[in-house]
Amino acid sequence: MDEKPLPPNWEKRIDARTGWPYFVDHSNQQTQWEDPRLQKAVTTQDSTDGNINIPINVQEGLKSNQARATISSQCDNSNLSMNGSIQQTPNALKNPPKQGVSSALNTISSIKEDAESFHAQIESFTTVKASQEYKYLEEMMERNLCKLDTIDAAGDEKIRTERREVVRYIQQCLDQLELKAFANETNVTSKDS
Structure with missing residues (x-):
């Protein structure tokens, strides 16, 4: 995948602790594990309700609201699995x-x-x-x-x-x-x- 150039203002680095590559978006001053060349990200809006909106990879054909995942900044509202997918905790445990x-x-x-x-x-x-x-x-x-x-x-x-x-x-x-x-x-x- 390295044959295609990174988008403008992006840089690839290696995490010293894990040895895994990560990507720096200098325009937004953010980092991410996913290669931006592979990603079709869902854009999220800033939230004022204490939740953190996280862009996730979208499968073709999904509506944007189906692809958006919100993780509360409070304890244990969702679990991030080892492969990066988000598993929502049932609403009964959230509230x-x-x-x-x-x-x-x-x-x-x-x-x-x-x-x-x-x-x-x-x-x-x-x-x-x-x-x-x-x-x-x-x-x-x-x-x-x-x-x-x-x-x-x-x-x-x-x-x-x-x-x-x-x-x-x-x-x-x-x-x-x-x-x-x-x-x-x-x-x-x-x-x-």
Whole structure:
């Protein structure tokens, strides 16, 4: 693709950390990973609602509003996958409905039960931090923390207290997972010596 020249005021550089090429648009003072020669970008308008509009590649035949992706600057409204595609989080997670006290406490209890099931796996963890098992357990526990973040205490002290206790429990589980991985790495290193 390098046979075609870059558009005016564009420059190709190499990221020092990853070794991947990226492109600098000097006119707009922006950078991007996608080669502008391959891109048919959707233009976006500046947003004043706290959202960041991101141009994405458009497949032929899509309307511009189908191709526009908006990622909120708030936590976890969408996930950017490794291949650069945007996976939207369901609206129910973006703006969780207000819960009653009993409903919030039930949700907290359900999250704790889920965390406890992963804690059993953490107890028997025998590999290192780079393993898929470690990454899976860490991800699942962090997802539970994110679920707890969606619960609105609405000023209720019981909800706050329960949520705080489950957050501490999950953080302790994550600490235990990290310590076990470190100990396992140390054992592997000492056996190799």
